[in-house]
Amino acid sequence: MITTQLIKKTPSAYEYPLILKQIIQMPLYMFPDKKIYYQEHVSYTYQTLYKRISALANVLKDLDVRPGQTIGVMDWDSHRYLESFFAIPMMGAIMHTINIRLSHEQIVYTINHAEDDVLLVHEDFLPIIEAVRNQLTTVKHIICLSDSPTPAEPNITIVGHYDTLVEQAPETFDFQEFDENTWATTFYTTGTTGLPKGVYFSHRQLVLHTYGLLSIFNTMNSQAKLSTDDVYMPLTPMFHVHAWGMPYLCTMLGMTQVYPGRYEPQRIIQLIDSKQVTFSHCVPTILHMILNHPCIKDVDLSKWQIIIGGSALPKSLCQAAMDVGINVYSAYGMSETGPLLTVANLKSHMITDKSKSDQIAIRCKTGLPASLVQIRIIDPDGNDVPHDGISTGEIVARAPWLTQGYYKDEDNSESLWQDGWLHTGDIGTIDEEGYLQITDRLKDVIKTGGEWISSLALEDLFLQHQSVSECAIIGVPDQKWGERPFAMIVLKPEYKDKTTPDDIRSFLLNFAKEGLITKYAVPEKIEFVDTIAKTSVGKINKRMLREQWRSLNRIG
DSSP states (O other): OOOOOOOOOOTTOOOOOOOGGGTTHHHHHHOTTOEEEETTTEEEEHHHHHHHHHHHHHHHHHTTOOTTOEEEEEOOBSHHHHHHHHHHHHTTOEEEEOOTTSOHHHHHHHHHHHTEEEEEEEGGGHHHHHHHGGGOSSOOEEEEEOSSSSOOOOSSOOSEEHHHHHHHSOSOOOOOOOOTTSEEEEEEOOOSSSSOOEEEEEHHHHHHHHHHHHHHHHSSSSSOOOOTTOEEOOOSOTTSHHHHTHHHHHHHTTOEEEEOBSOOHHHHHHHHHHTTOOEEEEOHHHHHHHHTSGGGGGSOOTTOEEEEOSSOOOHHHHHHHHHTTOEEEEEEEOGGGOSEEEEOOOOHHHHHHSOHHHHHHHHTSOBEEOTTOEEEEEOTTSOBOOSSSSOOEEEEEEOTTSOOSOTTOHHHHHHHTGGGSEEEEEEEEEOTTOOEEEEEETTTOEEETTEEEOHHHHHHHHTTSTTEEEEEEEEEEETTTEEEEEEEEEEOGGGTTTOOHHHHHHHHHHHHHTTSSOGGGSOSEEEEOSOOOBOTTSOBOHHHHHHHHHHHTTOO
C-alpha cells in the first residue's frame, strides 16, 4: 500500500464502530410490529425480538459470560437461533455455531478447539452432549432448548431451560460499543479432509457483508431483488456460514421471518403456503427434495425466490423449478469467505432480450462479483488467465469480510492466503460479460490423458436425461490414461428397470457429437446406486465416494 495523507480527527469526534447492534436499530422504529415466526409454535414482533435478545444477554451475564468468551449453539433453525445471532456478539462474546451433523468426535473437537464456555443445546442433541460431557474440557454451563411446554429433565447438569430463563430475565440490556474488529463469530468447515478448520469473523466483517448483500439484492434491475415486504425463510442451516448471512440482512430490512426448525419437506411446503414465503436459500439437494414432494402440486410457488449455493445448480433442476414458477438462480461463496462472493444476476438486457428458457444458462452460472469483491482466475504461476469463458485457472478472491485465517492453524492459514489472495481451491473461467463459472474443485477435476475433465460439467449433462434424479462423477485410477471418469446415478423411481447404463452413455455421446464435450470425457463405467454420499451440509461428498470406490476395488 502507498503512503497517503490521513484525515485529521477532532478530539471530540466519535469514530462510529461497525458492530452488529447498529443493524438491528432500523427495524425497531420502522417495522416494530412485523413478525418473527417459528413453525406454527411461536409468533412475536420485532419489539419482542429485541426484548428477548436483551433478556438472553442478561441470562448469559448472570452466568459470568464476559467479552471474548465463546458460546456454542446447537439448535435447529429457530427464533432462538436468531436471538443468539445478535445477543451473543452484541455483548462482546463470540458465537460458535456448532455443526450438528458432524460426528460425535468432531463435535467434541470443535467445542474444545473453540474453547466454548457455555452451550445452548436443543433437547434433540442432548444425547450427544450427555455421551461426551466428560470430554468437553472448557464448557462450564449448559442451557437446554426445547419446543415442549413441559420439557423433560436431561441426564446432565443444566442451568435451566432457555425459554424459562429468557422469560424470567430483565428485558433491557446496556449493549456497550466496542472496537468493530472485535471477534463476533466462529464455526468450522465440514472437514471433508482432515479435522474441521475453524474460521472466524469480526463485527466489522459481518456488517460489511450485510451491506454487500444489500447492494447486490436491492439496487440492480435484475431478477435478484429483495425488499422490506418479502417474507424470509432460511433453508440453509443457521450453523452453516451464518445461514449465508441472510438473517442479518433480513432483520436489518425488517422482513417478516419464518424459521422452519428441522427440515421436513411437508412442513417446509406448508410454511411456504401458510406464511406466504417469498424468499429462501438452500443447496440443490433441498430444492430437489421439495420439488419431488407430492404435496407441491397444491401450492402456488410463483412468488417464491430462491438462491442456490453450496453446489452447482444443474440446468435440469433450474428448469424444473422455473416450470412451477420459482425465481431460482445461483450464488457462490464458501465458509472461508463468509460466504458472499458472486451472485448470478441477470443484466438488464438479458431480462428483456432473453426468454426464460434462454436465461437458464445465466441463472446457473456461478455469477458476477458482489460489491467490494475482487475475483481473479490465475494459472499455477499466479498469472491472470484471459476472460474468454474458456481459459481456466484457480479462483482467488479479496473482500473485506473474508476470514483472516484458520483458528490456531498458522500453516493452513498461510496456504489459504498465499500472496495476499484467498485461494478458494476452485477451478473456473470468467467470460466476456464478467460471469464466473466454476468448472470443478482442484481436488475433483479429472486428469485423463493429459487433459482436464470437469466433473461438474459432466454431472450437469447427466442430469438432463429424463431418468436421472441425482448424479456424481469422480475420477478413478486408469493404467492407460491416469484417470477416467466414473459415474454414479440415482434413477427416478418411475425409470428403475426401464433405463440401462448404455442408454445413459448413448445420451452423453450425443453431446459429444454436438461438440459440447469431447468423446473421451464420456465415462465407460456408469453405475446405478440407491443413494449418493453427502456432507453434513448436503453437498456431494466426493472424498467419501472415492474412498468407497477404492475400498470396493481394493486399491490404496
